[in-house]
Amino acid sequence: MATSERCGGDDTNFSSGVSGLPAMTDNQIRATTWHEIILATLKANNVKLVVYVPDRVFTPLIKALHADRFFTTFAATREEEAVGIITGAWMGGLRGAVLMQTSGFGTIPNALASLVVPCQIPALIFVSERGTLGEFNLGQALVCKTMRPVLNSLAVENVTITRQDELAFTVDRSIKQAVATQAPVTFILSPLLTGGKVFGG
Numbered sequence: 526m527a528t529s530e531r532c533g534g535d536d537t538n539f540s541s542g543v544s545g546l547p548a549m550t551d552n553q554i555r556a557t558t559w560h561e562i563i564l565a566t567l568k569a570n571n572v573k574l575v576v577y578v579p580d581r582v583f584t585p586l587i588k589a590l591h592a593d594r595f596f597t598t599f600a601a602t603r604e605e606e607a608v609g610i611i612t613g614a615w616m617g618g619l620r621g622a623v624l625m626q627t628s629g630f631g632t633i634p635n636a637l638a639s640l641v642v643p644c645q646i647p648a649l650i651f652v653s654e655r656g657t658l659g660e661f662n663l664g665q666a667l668v669c670k671t672m673r674p675v676l677n678s679l680a681v682e683n684v685t686i687t688r689q690d691e692l693a694f695t696v697d698r699s700i701k702q703a704v705a706t707q708a709p710v711t712f713i714l715s716p717l718l719t720g721g722k723v724f725g726g
Contacts (some may be wrong), residue, residue: 558566559718560586562692563651565669570593570700572649574614574621576607582653583624584717603638604629612636612646621703622649631668634675642654642679647703650711654685658716674712683711686718 538629563586571648575590575598577583590598601607602673603627625633630652636672637692641648652672676683694710695723703710 534661534688539597553627558585559689559714560589561687563696563723564589564593566693566700568593570620570697570704572622573597573619574611574619576610576621577624578602578604578626579608579655580624580629580653581652582626582714582721586720587624600693604632608633608636608641608648608650610643611648612640614640615646615648620647620649622651624651624653626653627655627668627672627693630661630675634679637679637681641709642681645707646709647700647707648709649700649703650709652713653713653719654713654721658669658721672713676685681709681711683713685713685715689718692718 550590560583573596575596575599577587577600579587579600587598588597601610604623607623611623614621624700633650637648637656640646655662657666657669657670673683673685682699684695686695699710702708
């Protein structure tokens with residue numbers, strides 16, 4: 526029995542073109558900001574559910590998601606709750622993503638280790654990186670230092686994105702790999718990409 530049948534996942538193949546992978550969509554090509562690129566890439570990969578914990582860096586993306594009727598988008602009270610929601614959605618045949626900031630990542634390792642990884646859920650986790658480049662909050666800095674080692678210890682694919690010209694390709698191919706291999710992926714969006722949070726002088 527296929528893993529998608531065991532866990533209830535969606536194994537629909539949306540790919541086409543060279544090597545079975547599609548070219549960028551018109552919406553992806555026209556996108557001019559990082560959040561427009563992410564929205565267009567989620568849509569191109571049929572990711573319809575986005576659950577988030579409110580975050581200032583992600584605000585333009587969250588507003589755009591709410592304004593687009595293609596997506597079902599709502600806030601969760603905690604990050605591990607959001608992970609649980611998209612896990613259940615995948616089991617029901619719906620692809621989902623989670624948005625959180627760095628400190629929020631500290632709440633989800635148990636959910637990853639006990640649910641997402643062993644059940645082979647292709648959870649798409651987007652993290653706005655804090656704890657670096659002028660950070661004032663020690664808690665953010667500590668989680669920033671431990672986030673990648675934790676992901677690596679759980680064998681969770683993770684990629685740090687610093688350049689807008691690499692964003693669409695990286696997110697698109699990583700989503701396709703996550704679905705094909707039924708494994709989670711974490712996108713760490715550097716302040717070099719998003720501008721990060723503006724701190725007082």
